[in-house]
Amino acid sequence: MTLLPPFALRLRTLALAITAALIGSAAQAALFEDTDARRAILDIRQQRTQDADAMAGKLGALNAQIEQLRRSLLEMNAQVEQLRADLARQRGQDEVLARDLAEVQRKLKDTQASVDERVRKLEPQTLTVDGKTFKVDPDEKRLFDEALARLRAADFAAGISGLNGLLQRYPSTGYRESAWYWLGNAHYGQRQYKEAIASFRQLLDKSPDHARAPESLLSIANCHGELKDNEAARRTLEELVKQYPSTEAAQAARDRLLTMPAAKPAPKKARG
Incomplete structure (x- = not known):
């Protein structure tokens, strides 16, 4: 085994120390980078979870609004059908009233003619x-x-x-x-x-x-x-x-x- 001079030995020792330091620093840096990535992933997951929850809340509110709108439409349709039925009934009543009015007018006309005839017979x-x-x-x-x-x-x-x-x-x-x-x-x-x-x-x-x-x-x-x-x-x-x-x-x-x-x-x- 060849013995190195003291100066060379010191250089080698120094190099080894620098290498070890560099390796330790790299490992520490890698460790730091892995922790940040994990933390970022967790933050992203948490944000996504929050976004999903918010979206779910919005979808729930939207579904509730849609359901309310559907019920309102059903109520409006029922009201429209009721109005149609009322209108048809009103038209029927109007037709009956029109016939009754025509009959009353005819009777009044006949009565007036009869009265006029009686008056005419009584007049000189x-x-x-x-x-x-x-x-x-x-x-x-x-x-x-x-x-x-x-x-x-x-x-x-x-x-x-x-x-x-x-x-x-x-x-x-x-x-x-x-x-x-x-x-x-x-x-x-x-x-x-x-x-x-x-x-x-x-x-x-x-x-x-x-x-x-x-x-x-x-x-x-x-x-x-x-x-x-x-x-x-x-x-x-x-x-x-x-x-x-x-x-x-x-x-x-x-x-x-x-x-x-x-x-x-x-x-x-x-x-x-």
Whole structure:
């Protein structure tokens, strides 16, 4: 074994010491680096755990919100369905109300028409009879029409009663002249010639310009004829021709005068 000089030995010892120091320092550094890495890993894991927990919390809150929203949507759908049902029911009620309203309006219209008809029947009416225009009450018209219907049915007694009842109830009736005329005809039908003459004369005295006046004079002449009073009949026919010369009754009077026997001469007064 070769012995090294003291200087070399010291150098070798120093080198070994430096090497050992370097190796120890490297080992310590490696140990330090491993500890930091572990600590960093642990920090990362802890951070990840915290992040995961936070994310889980957020997901839980989000799921809760989603569930709440789902329940809200279900409630809204239920409310919408309820509103649809209410709307359909309301539409049905509206249709029923519309039909009821239409029915009420129809009944009101019918009632109004009925009332108007009743009022119209109660209101005076304007008529033109035998060339005379006047107003009459519905009952007044009914009495005259019923009496005339009796005469047309040859029920002269009922006709006379009806016309007299009309004149008593409505003494100023617009039917007055026509009633006198038809009373005369009714009495003539009953062979009550004097009563007939009185009725015809009443018309002539009160309304000489009435449309029935010429016919009344002709009827009076007929009554005198039935009574065998030819002179009175002749005078009446002559009166008719004189007062109403242009009427058909006057022409009939002229024709009848031609066939009547000549008037008897007036008796001469005895000389004193």
